[in-house]
Amino acid sequence: MGKIVFYKMSGSGNDFIIIDNRNLLVDDENLVEFIRKICSRKMSVGADGFILIEDSDTADFRWRFYNADGSVPEMCGNGARCAARFACLNGIAGPRMTFETLAGTISARVTGERVRIRMTEPADLKTGQHLAVAGEDLTFGSVDTGVPHAVLRVADADAADVKRLGRAIRFHERFAPAGTNVNFISVQEENVLKIRTYERGVEDETMACGTGAVAGAIVAARTAAVSPPVRVMTRGGLLTIDFREKAGRFCDVDLEGDARVVYNGELWGEAWKWE
Ligand SMILES: N[C@H](CCC[C@H](N)C(=O)O)C(=O)O
DSSP states (O other), X not given: OOOEEEEEEEETTEEEEEEEOTTOOSOSTTHHHHHHXXXXXXXXXXXXXEXXXXXXXXXXXXXXXXXXXXXXXXXXXXXXXXXXXXXXXXXXXXXXXEEXXXXXXXXXXXXXXXXXXEOOOOEEEEEXXXXXXXXXXXXXXXXXXXXXXXXXEOSOGGGOOHHHHHHHHHTOGGGTTTOOEEXXXXXXXXXXXXXXXXXXXXXXXXXXXXHXXXXXXXXXXHTTSOOSSEEEEETTEEEEEEEEEEXXXXXXXXXXXXXXXXXXXXXXXXXXXXX
């Protein structure tokens, strides 16, 4: 691979390496190993996810999204917001755009550092489910907001044992083989949630999870704990979720928050060619 310029971006603390790959400079050969290495925080750039921007025949661009472990989920809300800002900053699209993802075509609107995206319609929403795991009998909701999410309502999200419980649920046989992301929400005040998320494919708590914030808001709305627009306080910043509920379905789901450029640089071969 020749010189690879990349951006490091942060969507409410969920961070991504983004590369304009319209010239297909990034080799698909050994791509997963490349991603795992440059996403490792101690040895290389470090990020929760990796994004390639490529040409599309049907939208302003197409993206390929990878988790830090190289796995390929259908969607990433915060990554999508960062990709939209990246495309706007680099003249790949205007401030209003559409782009292809595995979850469908996403529309986005960029206003300075803030980006609003229209999410895919939530699917398979269930509440009041039970699971005995890690010595606890848990009640949870679940919904697919582009990727699968379990949502547990707790008294105080700050007190949740996210890593231990999140990992146990993520790998539980109930969710096999795909697994699930795991969110812990608490209702702070009217239409304000606090959330913490264990992310599949990062295999750790992230500072924010866009599809997780949407999942938390939708499950909380189904149990009448909140109504839109819902402000979701993540560890990395505020995400706003807006939506309509019509005949028991949730539609016109928007996710909004910041999408900041942290730096841009040039990847040296040493960034991934280490044993
Ligand atoms: N790790 C997730 C995908 C990224 C989700 C998250 N970063 C977001 O902002 O939606 C999964 O494998 O389902």
